[in-house]
Amino acid sequence: RKEVEQDPGPFNVPEGATVAFNCTYSNSASQSFFWYRQDCRKEPKLLMSVYSSGNEDGRFTAQLNRASQYISLLIRDSKLSDSATYLCVVSPYRGGGSQGNLIFGKGTKLSVKP
Amino acid sequence: SQTIHQWPATLVQPVGSPLSLECTVEGTSNPNLYWYRQAAGRGLQLLFYSVGIGQISSEVPQNLSASRPQDRQFILSSKKLLLSDSGFYLCAWSTPGRTNEKLFFGSGTQLSVL
Numbered sequence: 290r291k292e293v294e295q296d297p298g299p300f301n302v303p304e305g306a307t308v309a310f311n312c313t314y315s316n317s318a319s320q321s322f323f324w325y326r327q328d329c330r331k332e333p334k335l336l337m338s339v340y341s342s343g344n345e346d347g348r349f350t351a352q353l354n355r356a357s358q359y360i361s362l363l364i365r366d367s368k369l370s371d372s373a374t375y376l377c378v379v380s381p382y383r384g385g386g387s388q389g390n391l392i393f394g395k396g397t398k399l400s401v402k403p
Numbered sequence: 404s405q406t407i408h409q410w411p412a413t414l415v416q417p418v419g420s421p422l423s424l425e426c427t428v429e430g431t432s433n434p435n436l437y438w439y440r441q442a443a444g445r446g447l448q449l450l451f452y453s454v455g456i457g458q459i460s461s462e463v464p465q466n467l468s469a470s471r472p473q474d475r476q477f478i479l480s481s482k483k484l485l486l487s488d489s490g491f492y493l494c495a496w497s498t499p500g501r502t503n504e505k506l507f508f509g510s511g512t513q514l515s516v517l
Contacts, residue, residue, distance in 0.1 A: 293446075321504065323505060330491070330511075330513065331511070332493055332508035332509060332510050332511045333493075333506075333508055334508070335505050335506070335507070338505065376446075376447070390449055390452060390462075391506060393446050393447040394446060395444075395445060396446065
């Protein structure tokens with residue numbers, strides 16, 4: 290099982306739609322979780338951190354399910370400008386009380402159409 | 404505020420030629436620094452990270468090397484490029500002492516080895 294897995298998509302949705310992405314991780318002791326957004330040929334940018342209690346930022350909601358080892362990202366009222374690749378990022382546990390460097394999923398591509 | 408600069412934005416190099424990519428960070432001291440590569444259709448792969456001057460950790464064996472001659476300068480080098488070195492190279496920084504925290508990326512270098 291890969292450390293971080295995402296559905297590559299693409300997800301093609303109309304403007305105004307609600308879309309959800311899931312991401313699974315293999316290391317049950319992982320502590321930090323993030324969603325990054327990457328536009329074509331650009332650098333990834335932090336979209337939001339994911340907390341155990343779930344968190345919301347405007348139209349974006351992130352959830353963490355530790356029991357099932359997955360995180361999700363929900364985008365409501367999709368905009369054309371939301372078109373991008375969304376990267377799931379996890380910090381795996383490496384043993385000895387230390388966390389390893391961040392592991393990036395390959396990303397899920399979203400295309401919002403008019 | 405912190406900023407990260409990476410150059411050049413685009414580079415076309417022949418096989419067997421040397422490589423030098425430079426990255427500098429401003430507005431913070433002793434940041435953790437990273438070099439990632441993103442090949443076409445693949446996720447971000449961590450190449451090197453550094454927690455301080457002269458301290459370099461390599462994540463994958465390859466013909467690339469990294470150096471940190473100054474606190475906020477990180478350099479990626481190769482003596483002889485291979486075709487497989489083509490990709491999108493990203494420099495990033497994170498808060499000192501916290502390798503599993505959020506990353507901030509430079510704008511990237513698109514390297515084409517021909």
